[in-house]
């Protein structure tokens with residue numbers, strides 16, 4: 001029997017497996033996912049992810065500063081981190097709040113406030129950006145940047161395996177409960193689609209956007225167990241844009257750019273070594289379905305890979321939205337850029353964007369880690385430590401309250417990411 005069975009090899013699962021393997025070297029740790037890490041439909045699998053500590057919530061700022069320290073110094077993560085800086089043009093006050101938070105906690109990342117004119121002078125690459133209605137001044141942090149997502153995940157998963165974690169490739173069909181399933185108050189393991197049973201003392205779900213469905217499939221009639229909106233599968237739309245080699249010098253030194261205005265809500269991540277840029281349109285949406293066995297209405301990521309991975313099969317409306325982000329960052333018909341592919345990327349969103357890092361109050365042996373608001377990747381180097389502390393009942397009272405399964409859901413790390421539409425609205 002394993003000490004820990006972790007389902008899901010995204011940032012939560014991999015970071016936890018690695019931390020447990022190094023902090024409890026004698027523990028038997030099993031990590032299960034549908035393919036070798038990272039699974040292409042996972043939120044943690046992508047071309048890149050933004051790494052920043054600019055949070056309007058000091059709690060997450062402090063955590064992100066710890067993570068960035070690792071992105072800068074840990075040889076596991078540092079080769080994948082690109083410290084390009086990040087520029088904010090927005091009307092929601094996130095930049096100014098972050099600037100003030102750094103002063104409050106006595107950290108000095110060298111962040112600056114610019115007027116729109118100063119920002120255009122400082123970053124000529126954004127000469128044609130649509131900064132209409134920037135409500136406050138612009139905000140720039142030179143310590144932020146982006147990471148190559150898949151290579152970072154592979155590095156962390158490789159380190160976990162080297163430290164003794166057993167990796168099992170398989171789809172978990174359902175949770176196993178005590179007394180041959182008769183006692184759903186105690187979780188004892190999981191059963192895969194191949195019929196294998198993997199048993200453990202602590203079963204940790206790091207299943208991201210698929211969490212509500214897995215629990216509903218496992219115990220459809222048990223109302224106490226259901227996720228009930230605590231984690232909702234939601235997607236944002238991304239596009240990859242290829243830059244012609246002769247134009248690469250135009251974009252190569254651009255910082256990450258965040259546009260948070262009513263006319264544009266998205267992000268731009270500068271080119272990688274292959275000259276590929278990425279853009280996100282961040283107004284998220286659900287994919288609501290009727291879950292027959294439990295009678296619930298659940299948001300569940302679509303089963304077709306073309307709706308969860310890079311493809312051309314993204315609804316035209318969404319393609320247009322994300323193309324608008326490109327236009328509003330670099331101007332219409334920016335030289336050298338060609339649209340390559342698109343993706344609907346599914347993550348688990350929590351109502352107030354705090355993570356759930358908690359035992360399940362209605363099921364002994366069952367634990368969960370995930371959620372947030374499209375912001376968890378940057379914490380890859382440190383997340384596992386907090387999940388491990390939860391598993392061993394060592395979270396601080398504040399962490400425990402914030403990340404509890406049941407909580408008031410007040411405040412928000414990033415309010416704008418609550419889904420506003422459903423995929424059906426676009427097809």
Ligand SMILES: Cc1cc2nc3c(=O)[nH]c(=O)nc-3n(C[C@H](O)[C@H](O)[C@H](O)COP(=O)(O)OP(=O)(O)OC[C@H]3O[C@@H](n4cnc5c(N)ncnc54)[C@H](O)[C@@H]3O)c2cc1C
Pocket residue numbers: 007008009010011012013032033034035038039041042043044045048049050051170171172173206207208209210211214235236237238280345346347348369370371372373374375376377378379
């Ligand atoms: C478009 C978009 C942009 C984002 N940008 C950023 C960013 O710039 N910076 C940042 O910090 N964060 C960002 N995020 C957020 C971040 O990527 C996610 O919050 C994080 O990756 C979620 O990790 P996870 O481990 O919870 O889930 P996932 O990475 O989705 O992992 C869940 C894993 O569980 C597995 N799984 C699920 N069910 C089963 C089952 N039944 N059997 C076996 N395996 C199963 C899946 O295969 C998957 O590998 C973004 C998210 C999105 C969607």
